[in-house]
Amino acid sequence: MGRLIAFVLFIALLVPAGALARAWSLAAGRRAVAAAAVGFVELSPSGSAELSRQAAHGRRVRQVGWLLGVAGIVASVVLFAEASVFLWLPALAAGLLAGVLLAEVTRPRPRWAVSRPARRPTRGEQVSLWLLWSMRAAMAGELVAAVLLGSAGRLSDAAVAATLVTAVLGWLLAEVALARVLFRPLPAEGADVPVDEAQRTWTAHLVVAGASVLALVPLGVLLLVAGVDLGDDVARQGTGLLPVALVAGGFGALAAGLAVAGFLLTWLRPLRQGAAALA
Secondary structure (H helix, E strand, C coil), X not given: CHHHHHHHHHHHHHHHHHHHHHHHHHHHHHHHHHHHHHHHCCCCHHHHHHHHHHHHHHHHHHHHHHHHHHHHHHHHHHHHHHHHHHHHHHHHHHHHHHHHHHHHHCCCCCCCCEXXXXXXXXXXXXXXXXXXXXXXXXXXXXXXXXXXXXXXXXXXXXXXXXXXXXXXXXHHHHHHHHHHHHHCCEECCHHHHHHHHHHHHHHHHXXXXXXXXXXXXXXXXXXXXXXXXXXXXXXHXXXXXXXXXXXXXXXXXXXXXXXXXXXXXXXXXXXXXXXXXXX
């Protein structure tokens, strides 16, 4: 009976990962609508120039992510010596995700004429609140897991510090970028409105996806470490549900993080004008 309960618990804790992947697949509809809105209208010169300007900015800043990844690899070598060979890929991935977040948080303000509408777009019109709060929950979970594992002596002080710094900075960048999207001035010309709305949608999803991956993958690793260590401690006492729950949660978080990373790649493609936007 204990093994059956453990199996059911394992499957149940993988369900949130599937739900999150499903929610991101539905977000593809927002991307299609936004791209079609830009593709169907005849853009003003300011709107066309803004599309090119924002796309160039995103490419330039995301290239900084490679440099951040290399810096992370160097830091891991300094901190962990030979053991750092297992951290090179995570460090590079963290740098690339940081580049995504930096590109969105440093987006230049549009140069078109602005207006003061009676109603501003809400957060739910830019990104699903389920996706947003799942990102925040994953960030909070990563912080709590790192602190608990560090206090229990199952994670080194350097690893705890690196995890906390990465999570806090990533969360801060994401929230700042989301705030900028929400309060950015609205365009005055009707032809520029779909461009502005599409750019807000793009930025919101890129930020939420990047921060989600930055939280979910480390959280999955931390939960797996905790589950395996705790399972070794209770191995002599029979099957324990807590180690199973931790391992299942770890697998679920890793699966969700990899799934969101796949959807993130689709949002990295910049907005395009005219018929190319519909291709």
